[in-house]
Amino acid sequence: MLLSRAFQPVSMLLLLVPYTLAVTAGLLGTSAGNRNFGIVFVWIVWWAVLMVLLVPGLGRAWCTVCPIPAPGEWMQRRGIIGGVVKLRGMGLRWPRRFRNMWVQNAGFLIMALFSTVILTRPSVSAAVIVGLTGVAVGMSLLFEKRTFCKYVCPVGGFIGLYSMVAPIELRVRDAQVCVEHRSKDCITGNENGYGCPWMVYPGKLGRNLDCGLCTECLKTCTMDNVVINLRRPGADLAQPVPGKRIDEAFKALIMLACSIIYPAVLFGPWATIKEWAAIDSFGGWLIYAVGFLTATVVVVPGLYWLAVARGHRRSSSNLTVRRAFNEYSHALIPLGLAAWIAFSVGFALTNGSYALAAISDPLGWGWNLFGTRDVAWTPYLSGAMPFIQAAILVSGLFFSLRTSLKVGLRRDPSGATTVQTTTPIAAFLLAATLILLWMYLG
């Protein structure tokens, strides 16, 4: 199935149906978010499926089927399924200085600043989805291949980061086969498929972060050397972080900070903060925005930097603190993902029953297509939820600690300074976990 040229475009086409319905409902349907298909299916159903099932279970599988880049990609390819053709568009290369996650980090923060409005106002939610699609189409005309997905998409950034936890990977069987294979069809493409749309050379692919799971290399590899493996969850996290850039570490820190702020703002009992976040007044939102950005970009990364620096001082390593900051950022990923799963599980099980009404009456106009319009709101597992969230968070901490120790042992295989270097990082992870536990349970 994965080798069929129809697999990816047909999946995208199928998802364009709920996508179109979500946008239509957002623009034309009821303004009551919990009765509007656009809000219920995007921010309750899709979000929960993404964060609870797809990312931890299948990594970047969502990027395989995401409909947002589909129109742009089909314009480049001059068709939806069809044969492999020369790509249309200007094919410009993305500027070198932006070939990192900073644009994605900025995009995510901008969306996060307005997230309370986005996930409660159907028209705003629809405008954001249409806007992202417009940017994706525009970039497909200007830039080569999936430049939007790789460097700009604010969702793709954190999906890629957390996909490193997933128990599946696309890799080559034998890297030496790739070295010796001169035609490099996975890069250039051939009659069976396009050269990697994510501009990745599979022969050197070491982490899920970089691979969009588009399956083109499975089709183009004439050596049958590309495979999808089952593996130990989180196997990528023990790999070194390539380069000296700290954009990836910042992505992990921003996501962890947001996973703490979101439940406080949305699930907490503080109505004033909710009103600020929902832009009831510009002054209130400004206070919220300054606080949010200070916490996500300054306070949490600053505290983590201090933790890494303190441990680094006691190590025998001759690497810089910046490099250590980067290397240990993998330890933030399991806890960050666990925090997002705890958030998403709580939100989805509490509000998931709205989906039954919304599917029968997607626009909130009184239709009753499947006879479920009047199904009453019912929170599921409300009594068990704190236990579920506690288990998820403590498990996330456990895997983060393991990762930090593995990174420490990789940097100092003798283990002589591992405890000293990782203790401050463990303290940082513990503090984040305790804050999350007290927010959900305390």
Place this chain on the structure above:
Amino acid sequence: MSQQDPTPTSRRPIHAGRVGLLLLVLAVLLVPVPTSHTPRTHHITIDASQFEYSPSRLAINQGDTVHVTLASSDVVHGFFLDGYEIEHRVEPGISQEFTFVADRTGKFHYRCSVTCGPLHPFMIGELVVGPNELVWRASGLAIIAVGAMLAGARQRRSV
């Protein structure tokens, strides 16, 4: 033949550590928290308005009886108490009264169950029924995880 296998003796501290860790985890999870609280009755008026409850956080003890007078000061609101599955609807000017015994400990959200505006899904208050064992036990597990991980690394190094 005379050479002895060093593994059993060198692993002994690790096994002892694991047993100790298991006992510690079981203690944190299972040891009952002693309480000497005499149950009492609380009369609480909760005012619902877009998109908040006042008071937004209540703290009581297990076994207490809670008599709630629920009022709305703007539009129709609902009240659903997680974990207790208590649900009521309140219209402006017509208060609702109900009573329940707080027999389950922990933190429980009370949330609006009648669509009341854009922030409706986030109209939430908190009821904390003490002793809130779950948060202490979960925090204890988190601290043990850190301690065990670091102690394990230290032990592995010394072995």
